[in-house]
Amino acid sequence: MPERRILKRQWATSEGWRDTKLGMWAWLLQRAAAVALIAVIVLHLRNPFLRAVQAVLLGLVLLHALLGVRAILLDFGLPVRWHRPLVLLAVAVGAVCFAAFWRWRWY
Amino acid sequence: MVLKVFRWAPGARERLQRYWVPAKDGMTVLDALVDTQRRLDPTLAFRYACRVGMCGSCGMVINGRERWACRTLLSSLKRGTVTVRPLYHFPLIRDLVVDMAPFKDKMVEVGAAFVPIADTGAFAPIGRDTRERRQIDRAIECIGCGMCVSACTLVAHNPRFPGPAALNRAWTLVVDSRERNTMQRVRAIAGDAGCHACHTHMSCTERCPVHISPTASIAGLKRAVAKAALEGKL
Amino acid sequence: MLAVCVIVHLVTIVYAVRGGLTAAEILARTRGSVGWLAFYSIFVLAVAIHAPIGLRPVMTEWLGWRGRSRDFFLLLFATALAWTGVRAILVLFA
Numbered sequence: 001m002p003e004r005r006i007l008k009r010q011w012a013t014s015e016g017w018r019d020t021k022l023g024m025w026a027w028l029l030q031r032a033a034a035v036a037l038i039a040v041i042v043l044h045l046r047n048p049f050l051r052a053v054q055a056v057l058l059g060l061v062l063l064h065a066l067l068g069v070r071a072i073l074l075d076f077g078l079p080v081r082w083h084r085p086l087v088l089l090a091v092a093v094g095a096v097c098f099a100a101f102w103r104w105r106w107y
Numbered sequence: 108m109v110l111k112v113f114r115w116a117p118g119a120r121e122r123l124q125r126y127w128v129p130a131k132d133g134m135t136v137l138d139a140l141v142d143t144q145r146r147l148d149p150t151l152a153f154r155y156a157c158r159v160g161m162c163g164s165c166g167m168v169i170n171g172r173e174r175w176a177c178r179t180l181l182s183s184l185k186r187g188t189v190t191v192r193p194l195y196h197f198p199l200i201r202d203l204v205v206d207m208a209p210f211k212d213k214m215v216e217v218g219a220a221f222v223p224i225a226d227t228g229a230f231a232p233i234g235r236d237t238r239e240r241r242q243i244d245r246a247i248e249c250i251g252c253g254m255c256v257s258a259c260t261l262v263a264h265n266p267r268f269p270g271p272a273a274l275n276r277a278w279t280l281v282v283d284s285r286e287r288n289t290m291q292r293v294r295a296i297a298g299d300a301g302c303h304a305c306h307t308h309m310s311c312t313e314r315c316p317v318h319i320s321p322t323a324s325i326a327g328l329k330r331a332v333a334k335a336a337l338e339g340k341l
Numbered sequence: 342m343l344a345v346c347v348i349v350h351l352v353t354i355v356y357a358v359r360g361g362l363t364a365a366e367i368l369a370r371t372r373g374s375v376g377w378l379a380f381y382s383i384f385v386l387a388v389a390i391h392a393p394i395g396l397r398p399v400m401t402e403w404l405g406w407r408g409r410s411r412d413f414f415l416l417l418f419a420t421a422l423a424w425t426g427v428r429a430i431l432v433l434f435a
Contacts, residue, residue: 004198005115005199006196007192009263015171019172023313024310026308027306028308034399035396038396042425045425074326075326077327079323080320083307083309265401299401306398
């Protein structure tokens with residue numbers, strides 16, 4: 001049986017990360033936000049009144065939700081060439097919403 | 108300029124071998140490899156055919172990105188050292204040559220051969236101005252170079268994932284109104300071992316030299332699966 | 342569904358805070374309220390469903406965990422998440 005050797009991208013090296021494009025970063029960000037969100041939600045449920053937890057929760061929720069909207073739009077047939085502007089739009093809208101909301105709540 | 112080439116043969120250790128190549132104007136990575144093989148090291152193995160950017164045989168990972176060696180000018184690469192590796196996710200044969208059989212196998216798995224419905228005539232064209240024609244045209248030019256499969260990280264994680272090329276091909280057939288086995292194909296590519304393993308990071312689309320977006324095709328497949336599920340046909 | 346819940350929750354909180362309600366006053370208003378109980382129950386349910394489904398490909402791809410044991414773990418995780426949520430709700434409504 002001949003040995004089957006299959007190479008994969010080496011994520012532990014800098015060469016493996018070369019040419020990682022925005023679409024991939026968007027997905028990684030989405031996933032990182034998702035995992036972090038689980039931890040932060042649990043913290044929030046334990047004590048809903050901690051301001052730092054609320055802030056992080058809001059930021060992550062906005063990021064995850066808006067990038068998720070982008071993914072759903074692409075799945076529904078939005079032209080694929082818009083995927084990059086959509087990432088920037090998602091992040092920008094998230095930042096604006098966060099700032100607006102945080103100021104508006106006046107704690 | 109220094110060429111760092113991945114070397115491996117069955118039973119040997121893998122290594123990156125350095126060659127010094129005098130860079131000339133208009134030289135491509137393929138030129139550099141051929142020069143190396145002729146002047147310095149006849150044991151270097153790599154694949155190419157047309158050398159003019161049409162056949163897709165010379166797909167390799169050059170400086171961390173999948174490219175066709177014959178279409179990659181040395182002057183377009185930023186560093187002084189050029190690192191050349193074989194395509195990812197295919198079994199190695201030797202040095203830069205990979206076994207493309209799994210590429211074909213994945214195509215067979217998704218059912219890439221067209222099966223016409225019984226009563227199509229001898230010539231059954233799809234109208235030039237139809238939406239169907241445009242959808243198929245966007246995805247039909249694939250020449251099987253395999254770079255998208257190398258770029259797709261999900262192929263690495265999930266051995267049952269058909270990959271961008273096979274799914275792209277499946278899409279052209281699912282959309283084809285003359286195709287007989289549409290529902291069968293949709294069922295074949297539904298789920299985790301099919302189109303739903305795609306997470307839309309577009310690495311395939313970024314690499315494709317003939318401007319196909321497998322991501323768009325896969326999105327189409329996801330819609331087709333959803334539609335079939337809602338209609339109870341899945 | 343989850344998006345709707347989040348938005349409603351945020352709007353409510355801001356409304357309460359701008360109205361100058363303290364934590365104790367908020368609790369006084371939510372205690373015994375069936376409407377809020379229903380809303381937050383849906384919220385907790387939506388989270389407890391969405392999070393494990395999302396976690397599934399992460400486990401398959403990055404942890405190499407497949408098959409029934411993975412799904413069983415996710416079920417436990419969903420239950421744990423729901424339980425944490427229910428406890429929080431009980432504080433508000435009991």
